Amino acid sequence: MNQTNSGVLRSVFYDLDSSKWSRTVCGLIFIMVIFAIKYSQKKPKKSVVKRDINANRKYGHWTPDYNFKTPTPPPYPNWDINTTRPQPYRAFRHKYSITMAIRNMDFHQWIELDNEWLKFHNHKLERTREKKQELCVTSPEARDAAFELLDELWNYLPHRYPSLFQQTPDGLSNLVTGESWSFKNGTKEDPMYIAAMLLQDDIAIMIEQEDGQYVLKGGAIMLAGFWRLKDKFNLPLSAIHTSGDVPKYKEKLQTGMEKFFIRQTCDKPVVRNNYFIQTDGNLPWSKSIGDEDKDVVGWYTAEPAKDINQLYFRSERQSLRRLPKTGATIFTIRTYFLPITELAQEPYVPRRLLNGIRSWVPEVQDYRGYTKFKDVVEPYLEKMADEQEAKGYTVETEPEVYPY
Numbered sequence: 001m002n003q004t005n006s007g008v009l010r011s012v013f014y015d016l017d018s019s020k021w022s023r024t025v026c027g028l029i030f031i032m033v034i035f036a037i038k039y040s041q042k043k044p045k046k047s048v049v050k051r052d053i054n055a056n057r058k059y060g061h062w063t064p065d066y067n068f069k070t071p072t073p074p075p076y077p078n079w080d081i082n083t084t085r086p087q088p089y090r091a092f093r094h095k096y097s098i099t100m101a102i103r104n105m106d107f108h109q110w111i112e113l114d115n116e117w118l119k120f121h122n123h124k125l126e127r128t129r130e131k132k133q134e135l136c137v138t139s140p141e142a143r144d145a146a147f148e149l150l151d152e153l154w155n156y157l158p159h160r161y162p163s164l165f166q167q168t169p170d171g172l173s174n175l176v177t178g179e180s181w182s183f184k185n186g187t188k189e190d191p192m193y194i195a196a197m198l199l200q201d202d203i204a205i206m207i208e209q210e211d212g213q214y215v216l217k218g219g220a221i222m223l224a225g226f227w228r229l230k231d232k233f234n235l236p237l238s239a240i241h242t243s244g245d246v247p248k249y250k251e252k253l254q255t256g257m258e259k260f261f262i263r264q265t266c267d268k269p270v271v272r273n274n275y276f277i278q279t280d281g282n283l284p285w286s287k288s289i290g291d292e293d294k295d296v297v298g299w300y301t302a303e304p305a306k307d308i309n310q311l312y313f314r315s316e317r318q319s320l321r322r323l324p325k326t327g328a329t330i331f332t333i334r335t336y337f338l339p340i341t342e343l344a345q346e347p348y349v350p351r352r353l354l355n356g357i358r359s360w361v362p363e364v365q366d367y368r369g370y371t372k373f374k375d376v377v378e379p380y381l382e383k384m385a386d387e388q389e390a391k392g393y394t395v396e397t398e399p400e401v402y403p404y
């Protein structure tokens with residue numbers, strides 16, 4: 001019992017001693033009212049604390065959680081297909097460190113679209129005309145999840161971007177392109193293809209197996225720049241990352257990531273951002289690391305860059321959420337892409353990016369193709385940083401919080 005209640009009780013006994021019955025009755029009523037309020041508050045509280053029916057599941061056996069509803073988002077403020085600029089994610093720090101670097105995500109910010117939507121969409125259309133089977137796949141194990149994903153998008157997109165998407169009884173129509181997608185009642189189309197055609201993102205579906213591993217079972221990977229769905233399809237998280245020589249994966253990431261995937265609940269979506277430097281301006285596939293259709297591709301095949309205008313900043317915003325009905329994990333990868341020369345105009349960026357790059361340990365250098373652009377990017381960033389510092393944009397005056 002809390003302070004207030006014991007205070008009330010004391011005052012009731014005091015009243016009995018002094019025989020002031022009216023005050024005693026008032027005191028008793030007061031106690032009853034307090035209990036009534038407490039009792040009436042307890043009931044809703046119990047139902048608010050939802051039991052996670054999958055907390056003790058056997059791996060690979062998910063019970064659909066029909067109580068979980070994704071919050072409906074408000075419209076993106078003033079969103080306009082021509083004028084809403086891409087978010088300025090600048091996910092580099094003065095010192096690079098290898099961590100999972102995930103942070104909680106607001107459900108409303110699940111999918112980010114902007115004035116590059118049409119450009120991304122056209123890349124996807126053009127590429128799938130040539131090689132759709134290579135760029136998207138929905139295996140039988142991922143099929144229900146892919147349709148659940150489309151249902152989630154059906155709820156989300158028209159509320160978040162009402163000037164771009166409209167609900168139809170069995171799907172979504174696109175108010176800008178005139179496209180219409182039917183899927184609520186099943187479709188012969190690959191559901192992951194439909195999902196990709198709605199978004200700027202690439203998307204992967206990870207399915208939990210009976211051994212607790214998360215395996216890539218469905219995806220639409222169309223603008224990934226330097227990796228191919230066919231190389232990663234059907235692989236578990238660990239092999240996806242080790243086959244690409246992700247630096248220190250085993251030492252610093254594997255255990256934390258595997259635990260995270262198993263434990264992630266539907267109400268706890270997350271995001272992470274990364275960055276790369278690319279030695280050509282091709283968003284869908286970085287030709288410098290090799291022809292997309294070759295057997296093996298990699299930085300080792302790339303020519304060293306010669307000119308700063310060749311260099312692009314590629315940054316991904318990745319989101320991870322678990323869907324309630326199938327329990328599948330949906331991984332979205334949204335790429336932000338701009339010339340280094342444009343990026344370097346921004347206050348404090350040249351010094352911070354330069355310091356970040358210079359702090360890469362050898363494994364990170366190898367993974368990120370450091371030797372192929374360092375002789376061009378380092379002198380350039382140094383010069384730009386000096387110019388900014390002469391104007392007062394020094395590390396000392398840099399805000400501590402900057403965009404991811």
Ligand code: HEM
Pocket residue numbers: 099100101102204206216226227232240241243244245246247253257260272274275320331
């Ligand atoms: C918490 C989740 C995850 C973390 C912390 C993580 C971490 C990383 C890191 C550190 C890299 C190196 C590039 C970078 O700095 O981003 C990477 C690369 C990559 N990740 Fe992940 N990852 C996660 C989830 C996933 C998932 C679900 C997939 C499923 C498709 C995936 C696929 C890849 C691929 C394909 C690469 C490129 C590998 C290559 O270069 O061949 N990651 N990841």
Ligand SMILES: *[C@@H]1O[C@H](CO)[C@@H](O)[C@H](O)[C@H]1NC(C)=O
Pocket residue numbers: 080081082
């Ligand atoms: C966006 O720009 C295009 C081409 O200039 C134009 O046709 C369209 O009406 C514009 N849309 C909006 C919403 O302003």
Ligand SMILES: *[C@@H]1O[C@H](CO)[C@@H](O)[C@H](O)[C@H]1NC(C)=O
Pocket residue numbers: 169170185
């Ligand atoms: C969906 O399919 C069912 C049966 O296959 C049919 O009765 C129903 O009209 C369809 N709904 C739409 C919106 O197409």
